[in-house]
Structure formats: structure tokens, C-alpha cells
Amino acid sequence: MNSAASLNGTDSPPCFEVVVDTVIFTLGDHDLKIGLVEHKPGSEQWRLPGCSIAAAEAPDATARRQMKSLLGTSEVYLQQLYTFGAPERIPERRVISVSYFALFAYERLHHHDNQEQTEGIDWHSVYDLPPLAFDHGDIVDYALTRLRYKIEYSAVAFELLPDEFTLRELQEAYMIILNDHKLDKANFRKKIREADILEPISRYRETGGRPAKLYRVRPDAQLEVKARRFFP
Amino acid sequence: MNSAASLNGTDSPPCFEVVVDTVIFTLGDHDLKIGLVEHKPGSEQWRLPGCSIAAAEAPDATARRQMKSLLGTSEVYLQQLYTFGAPERIPERRVISVSYFALFAYERLHHHDNQEQTEGIDWHSVYDLPPLAFDHGDIVDYALTRLRYKIEYSAVAFELLPDEFTLRELQEAYMIILNDHKLDKANFRKKIREADILEPISRYRETGGRPAKLYRVRPDAQLEVKARRFFP
């Protein structure tokens, strides 16, 4: 009954399978979507794409390898989220999951070289998800919360947009991710202008009315905004 | 060379030792300190207290068990931070570390029943740390960053204070943690008052001058402050 024994490392420690599960976000059809795979073929249940960590591999590398395999590129914004390890999270197995989120521009799904690689993945709106296996619903909830926090003090929203975009498209990205469609256009634009992270390019996007100027992220932009103090 | 094989789980996945490493913060002697253990007896190197996850144990439970063992109580604020798993992080071993931070009121170190339990731990100022083994310096840096973020949008600072405290003591806690000793007294108090999370008790603390009213956290207080928007 002496728990100090295991603290001292005198027992031989147990051994675990460790996987990386990734919530891949993308923006398309005016919606925020994540990539899911069918849990069992033909079943109505879905799960996050997951991948075992290899023996001599860092978790970050596992996540990148997974993106390369699923999306055809590992040039994806990736961030570790949380490690889920409740013993009962997967029935009759003991798997510890290191979760990540990935941000991926929708246009790249249809333009990269080996398009067939993405076939295993189905895209589902985060606002209308099917039943998810295991604790993957919790992982998605957590990923969405963290994504919303993240876009408020850094500029990761650009990772979900094409290289060139209009200010309206950027604003729409924020509104979709935050699920808040009441952002004021004038104030949004002023903030973006003051943040000094975009530069206009000399082309325009055709819209229903006046054409919209196209912008891109300044190559030297400082995307991490210094956090203001909430409290006190 | 087909990475899809391991994605599909057809290979038998490798197996890892997984430990919990905890950065235990406390406030004392007008300083922010963390608990360290000697890496090897008599060496000048230190490390974070760590503990292997047991076969049927959630990582959170491992962290609580560790606190019970080290501090004599598991009633400690605990939060998971990040999972460090680079293959070279520990020479000649393969250990994945799920890191946590813990917040613990200093007074409890000297008042709880089995005081001798804390003997393995030495307390070191985060502003003057000895050399740390492995990647534990990175873990501490990250924990400190996260603690500073956390106290700015939630009220976890109280976890580091005794049950009863003066407003000056609270302000000092913030100044020490943020390493910013220029907080304005009047503005700090106004913020705290408006946050409506404290209640005065009818006793006072003797100080050098006018006695200071003692406060405690309101039992029904909403300690997580809703995040304001940084960006846009």
C-alpha cells in the first residue's frame, strides 16, 4: 500500500500504446468542417483520424506524418491540444491519445497533386456532427474551444483561408469560427488595418457588386498578438 | 514505405512508458517557487517530481496520487499542460511525459498532518533555478507561461493563497507571478471589487500601519472570467 514504491520507480513501469488523434479543421461552403473517418465500414459512427506514435518518433512528427498521408502535404498548421488517457476511454483496450488540431485551407483539398489521398476522409460541419466513437466528441469540443481562443489572440485564421482573400472573406471566417454573425464590418476592418499584418495585392475579386480588393498576409507579419491582461 | 500501413493499424503498435511530471507552484517568502527533487543523490542537478502512470489509471489520477504522496493531500489545483515526447529527451530511454502544473498554498506545507512527507522536495524560486535534468527546464518555462496566462483570465491565484488574505497580499501574488511590480493599488482593488468574487470577513490582519481587512473567496464565486476578445 505504499504508493512511494512506484514513485521511486522500483516497480517495472507499465507500457502503453500511444496514438495521435487530430481534429483537422477547414472552412468551406460557409461552414467550419472537420475531417472524420468511418469508425467501422458501413457503420453510422465516425471517429477522428488517428495514428500510432512510432518507436523513435516525436508526437509532433507523428501528427505531420499523418497529415502527409491524409492530405498529401505536411505543410499544415498543427498544435498539440491535450492528452486523453482515461483507462475506460476505449473498451477493452488501453490507448493514450495525444490530440492535435490542424488548420488546412479548403482550396488545397482540391488542388494538391495527389488528390485521391484524401479519399478516406469525410468532411462534416462542426455545427452538425454525426455520432462519434470513444471520447472523440470530447476531443472535438475541446479543439473547437481552443481554436476559438486561439484566433482571438493570434492570426491563425489565415491558415484556413487561401493565399489571397478579401476582407469580407476574412471577416466571414471569424464569424463562422466564433459562431457570431454580428461582427461590425467597419470596426473589423479598422482592427485588421491597425494590426498591420495584411498587404493589398493589385487584383480584385469579382462579387455581386463593387469588386473586392484582394489581400495576402505580409511575409514579415507578426501573427502572435501580445495578450492583453484580462484579470486583474 | 507505405505509411498508410501504420495508419491502418495493421502493424503491432509500439509500447511506451508514460510518466506524469508536475510543476508544483507555491508562493512564499515573497517569491514564486516550484518543488524539485535531486536528480541523483548528491548531484547538483534537479528534476521535476515524476511518476509513472499505472496500468489502469488516468493521467489526472496519477497526478493526484503524486500530490497525495508528495504533499500529503490531493486537494490541489491541477491542470494538464502539454505532452513532451521527443525520442531523445531522455538519453537511452523512451519516456513520454504528460506534464501538469499544481497550485498549492504555502501555509499548507507546514500545517498538514504528515509533514515529513514533503521532505523529498526542495523549493526553488522560479527566478533563480538550478540546472534541471532532461527537458525539465522547457517544461518549467512552459508551465510558467501558462500560469501567467491563466491568472489573467481566471482567478486561480487564490489557489496559492491561504483561505483568508488581505487585498495587498492578493495584489502581491499577482505581482510576483507576473513579475511586474508596478500594479496600481487603486485600480487593482477596483477590478477585484467589480469582479465580485471576494467577501470580507469581520477580522483584520495586523500590519505595520492601519490593519488590513481580511477577505475570502465567495463560495459561489464564478472564478473563470469570460474571455474578452483580443482579435479582431
Place this chain on the structure above:
DNA sequence: TCAAAAGTGTTCAGCTTACACCCATGA
């Protein structure tokens, strides 16, 4: 009566919010 520390009110600059307005294009 003085030092020390607790505790409060007031001003001003800067930011957020709300909203009104003009501009450029296609039908």
C-alpha cells in the same frame, strides 16, 4: 505627531461600439 500601510475618488486618454454615409460595379 509622525511614519506606515490601508483604502478611495477623480481625471484624462484611448479604445470599443454603433451607425451613417459614400463608392464602384453589373443588370
Place this chain on the structure above:
DNA sequence: TCATGGGTGTAAGCTGAACACTTTTGA
């Protein structure tokens, strides 16, 4: 010339920073 969406300026109100002030105790 009208509908549509792009794009901007400004006034009102709120927040935060700075600072001066009063209060209560012990020496």
C-alpha cells in the same frame, strides 16, 4: 438608375492608467 456589396468617418460611451487624497493604526 437601381440593387448589391465594398469601403470609410465619426460621435458617444466605456475602460484603464495615473495620481492625489483620506483613514487608521502603532511608535
